Amino acid sequence: MERVLIVRVGELTIKRGKTRVEMERLLLRAAKEAATECGNVRFVREPGRIYALGDIDCLRNKLSRVFGVKSVSPAYVIIFEKIEDIVDAALKLWGSAVAGRKFAVRVHRVGEHSFTSRDIAIAVGAVLTKAGGKVDLENPEVELFIEVRNNRAFLYTEVIEGPGGLPIGSEGKVLALVSGGIDSPVAAWMMMRRGAHVDVFYCNLGGTFVARLVVEVIKRLLSWSYGYNARVVITDCAPIGRTIRRNVKEELWNIAFKRALYLTARKVADIVRATALVTGESLGQVSSQTLQALAAVERGLDIPVMRPLVGMDKDEIIQLARKIGTYELSIKIPEYCAIFSKRPKKWATREEIEEIDLAIYDAVIEVVKNIKIVKKRELDSYIASLSPPQDIEIESLPPDAVLIDLRDQKSFQKWHLPGALRADPDDVLTLVDRLGHDKTYVFYCYSGGLSLDVAESLRKFGVKAYSLKLRK
């Protein structure tokens, strides 16, 4: 008996003519890329499904992640002449597996035969009962599927759900704004699932420590992008941060950063030829995601902004993030922002947006000029190349340095280094503004990652800053 993976295609079966042919071609292209790690593989196409032959366990895992695939089933296939051949195969395969267990035989049949689906179910049920199983169609412990297609029969017990949707490339291209947080990778994934080519845009306000973590998230996200060597556009957004802090009223910092993100992404969309932007915003999730706030930041943008999560609850988004595999990586990313205002305005008037645009214009142009584009297949070497400045980590305090503890209040109260002040990462720049940009600052935190990042991002603001290596 030969083993084969049945790959059932989903929504594209309702497409007709040229569209259908093109979608099948794209699906097969994605399936071939997904199967590259599975060694020698052969694909056979049939209406509504594909068969994959080769290392079935590997193929099962990979092809159940291809967009456009509704489900897959590892199956045994036989060529038969009479019903007894199917019954024999079922007994050989499942005789010992059903002993002492309740089972149900589900038969599906296509083609002209001298017997019905029910005949097969009865005959197979009878031999398996003799082998020690018990028929229970309502609550079986094991379901046995037999699909008869002309002179072939497929026998299987598993139906593994695929992601569904449409093959990647069947829609146009979009640029997804990905922060590395929980939501935006899910939004990007949902656009991939609808067949879009998804390129990714990440605006880094921090240092290489966070950038590395974010790119790991993006890499995991793009591990679904079979059939498309997606582009990741990474930008150092420090010029935007500096400009906003200098030239925008503090209550508008948050909106100004969002606006800068949108404007930068708008320009990047032209470079990568994307037709729409995608964000991970969901209506009302946080105060910056009210209708008014969303309308304010996308005013006059002249490109569709898609928000696939707009109607979803946070727990639904988390569930999807877990399924995609990005959740565990996203929650490792420390959330802080150098341009975080304590009393932010929730939305802005047309005039305020115009003022913001004017204030950030040059910074946006500078950031766009310095974008780095990395292809999906180059992400590993890009991640390896990311390392913080060599001299940023120190083991002893320079004289007159201001020492800052970035841990939470409770940990600080329990113990802290002599002379240390405590600050939330969000507040560091404000503190530095107050104490003076000419001093030397040294940070420490729990594991050394956040302090590295805060020091690195402060340096982008022209401040002498270090991360202290704590002895364990």
Ligand SMILES: Nc1ncnc2c1ncn2[C@@H]1O[C@H](COP(=O)(O)OP(=O)(O)OP(=O)(O)O)[C@@H](O)[C@H]1O
């Ligand atoms: N640094 C960034 N680079 C690229 N896109 C970003 C960045 N920060 C935010 N975005 C985009 O703006 C959206 C809204 O960001 P916001 O911080 O308001 O929400 P969020 O709920 O924290 O989103 P997420 O969970 O995706 O970080 C994000 O979903 C993402 O699409």
